Amino acid sequence: MLEILIHGAVSSAIYAMLAVGFTLIFGVARVLNLAHGSFYALGAYGAYVLTTQLKVPLFPAALLAVALVALFGVVVERVLVRPMRGSQLAVLMITLAVALVVEQALFLTFGSEYRNVPAFVDEKFTIGGVDVGGQRLLALGVGAASVGTLWLFIQRTRLGSAILAISQDPVAAGYMGIPSDRIFSIVMAISAGLAAAAGVLAGPFLSVQPTMWLLPIVKAFAIVVVGGLGSIPGSILAAMMLGYAETIVGYLISTSWTEIVSVFATLLMLVVRPAGFFGRRAAF
């Protein structure tokens, strides 16, 4: 029981980091970014390259990996997505193309074998009789903290208000003097950075290989559909639901069934309430 509670929390935290970024860029810029999973993959690979091949110490390497991927996200938004903003379908396709190109690039550079991202925390902790690797607990802690910080940022700062304003009504926000293009870049950077951070934290105990972008994007998609596109609280709630559902299925039934849960959840929500829990077309 406690096993499920703890491992479910770890999964939820990682999923939340992925989903919140995904829903953010959609809520603000109406961009369905299929390359979001690639940011996750690049975060993990970035940490791998910096620590193993460039011999950068772990903590600076992690921060650097996140920063570089955030920058990459901004470049993708500026160069590839912005010209296509007129058509949602075009944006979808260009981001999918980015995801595929990144996968092939990783494949060619690193081969298909699993790579090792070193863990920040090597020790094992025993909580109530349950053995948990330290890295997992770190992922839980950092995940919860970063999502919480983001939420506070959006609610309390001027920049956060600007983001909220654009998501409610881009035209009115423009009249108020809010520079929407710059905000989009900032939001993309946050979104990519969060995904990269998830990759850096989860890389040490999950698999790091070129196709690792696919499952996270499917799950992030499932989560935002269930939680409501554009809603941060919705994403957090749905991330927890999915994280726990998968963990429960894994422990009580079998690990072979975990991947079906997210797909099933998406299907169910689309049939029952397509807008998701907290979905509205506009604000979070």
Next chain:
Amino acid sequence: MKRMAVLATAVGVIGIWASPGAAQQAKPIRIGVPTAMQLQVGRDTQDALKIAIDEVNAKGGVLGRRLEMVVADETENPETGISAIKKLTADDKVDVLIGGYTSGVTLAQLPHISTAKTIYLGVGAASPSITAKVKQDYDNYKYIFRVGPLNAAHQARQVTTFISGFVKGELGFGKIAIVGENAKWVQDLVPLLKKGATEAGADVRVTEFFDTQTSDFSPLFAKVKDSGAQYMVVILSHASSDVFAKQWYDSRFPMPYGGIDVKSMDGDFCDRVGGKSVGEMAANFAVRAPLTPKTVPFFDEFKKRTGRSPVYTAFGAYDAVHIYAEAVTRAKTIEAGAVIKELEKTSYVGIPGMIEFDDMHDVKAGGKGPSLLFAQWQDKCERQVVFPKELRTADFVSPAWLKK
């Protein structure tokens, strides 16, 4: 005038026919290599083939013809595997196929190999179903041979010996858990293993299969821990052995593990996981020890050329080339039917042992044939053979957190 022309043509033809240069232009014998190019098993297959081909060519080739190879990526996907076979047989028109890794892929390729009437020497896939077809339908499937590895049934028997002789016999762990990936060869192997282990007196507390794509083993570990087992026997090939080892270490799992772990056969596996597999025991088909007169020279040559230690497909690939070359030489033709008759009579001293085929064209185990050696990753990622006792190079070392 006309007579002169006819005479000149006749002289020209006789001249070309008799010139020694003509014999050396003989078409090379083409070896098609369907393998998982992106993985270590695929890379080592190719490198080992190159070594063997160079050796054969240095001695004048086979029937005066050089050997050359053409590679096609079969990945781990049956669809791609079938395309690879079609490319090799129809486009590249190879004379023989040497390769393979995933049993599911090989099974899908069999009908196409049969249609192409090309001899296939398997070096990587372990499912007995592959060679079973030879007996069921000889005329269509006589082209299929397995040079390596030992099929899953033989491996099950050898892992059973490992469990009874070592895990229970020496370490004293009577309660075991059997954990395997959900792949064809494992589905063939585990029931035999469970039966054999139970008959040998071990108490199999839990048997679990998991999806090959699994990246989070905590639910699985929880089940194994709760079962009361003292040792975790694993059967892994395609699954994420790297992640498995890391998670086993991270949670300081309260029991050692070992068994068949193909990725752990890689020389750099332990380094790849940051040393977290120290304590794992994995089966190997050969190590750098004089199992036969060919073993050590091959390991050294392979290391010299590639800087790596070879994995199991390399042994099969190297031996397959020589076995084929000798069979063709005895048959004095490369026509498939005649070569197959000679291949069936093979008795060749290979790298892991003596290679002979049974009535299903499957490499025989036992006696002088190949057998599984169990090596443990020890301090500083050094690999030591721990079982069987006759080949032991170091004693078993408990994982650090389990030392009393």
